[in-house]
Amino acid sequence: MKSIDKLPDELNKKLKMNGLLLKDTEIIHGMDKTDSATYIPVKIKAGEPVSATSLATLSEFGKIFKKVDMLIAEMGKNIYSGNIEAKPLKGGHDSCEYCPYDSVCAYRQSNPINCFSVDNKTVIEEITNEINGKEEK
Numbered sequence: 001m002k003s004i005d006k007l008p009d010e011l012n013k014k015l016k017m018n019g020l021l022l023k024d025t026e027i028i029h030g031m032d033k034t035d036s037a038t039y040i041p042v043k044i045k046a047g048e049p050v051s052a053t054s055l056a057t058l059s060e061f062g063k064i065f066k067k068v069d070m071l072i073a074e075m076g077k078n079i080y081s082g083n084i085e086a087k088p089l090k091g092g093h094d095s096c097e098y099c100p101y102d103s104v105c106a107y108r109q110s111n112p113i114n115c116f117s118v119d120n121k122t123v124i125e126e127i128t129n130e131i132n133g134k135e136e137k
């Protein structure tokens with residue numbers, strides 16, 4: 001059996017994960033000991049995690065979770081008010097791809113109304129501005 005370190009580069013590229021990671025050298029190193037972004041989208045340079053779009057600090061993760069809490073509360077209020085409009089995300093990812101209710105809601109046949117394509121940095125900036133704006137009120 002081959003060791004994981006000896007898998008061909010092409011396979012490593014295909015299996016490379018994406019997403020947002022905590023900006024913490026120990027954690028990044030624990031996920032990818034190569035330090036050269038072989039399995040995750042973050043490198044370690046001079047002992048520090050480096051990535052253009054895939055790192056967030058603990059404080060930024062806190063803001064993301066706060067935003068998620070706000071969205072869930074808003075969704076609950078909307079559902080309670082009877083607002084159950086179909087507004088799934090369309091764009092790079094199709095939220096309806098595996099939904100068994102497609103033939104009932106027919107959303108697929110309408111024009112996508114909830115599309116966006118932004119990078120992680122922009123999302124974090126927008127969340128930070130929104131949360132800071134709410135805290136100032």
Ligand code: SF4
Pocket residue numbers: 086087088095096099100101102105106107108
């Ligand atoms: S197909 Fe309809 S019910 Fe299913 S996820 Fe999309 S909008 Fe929602």
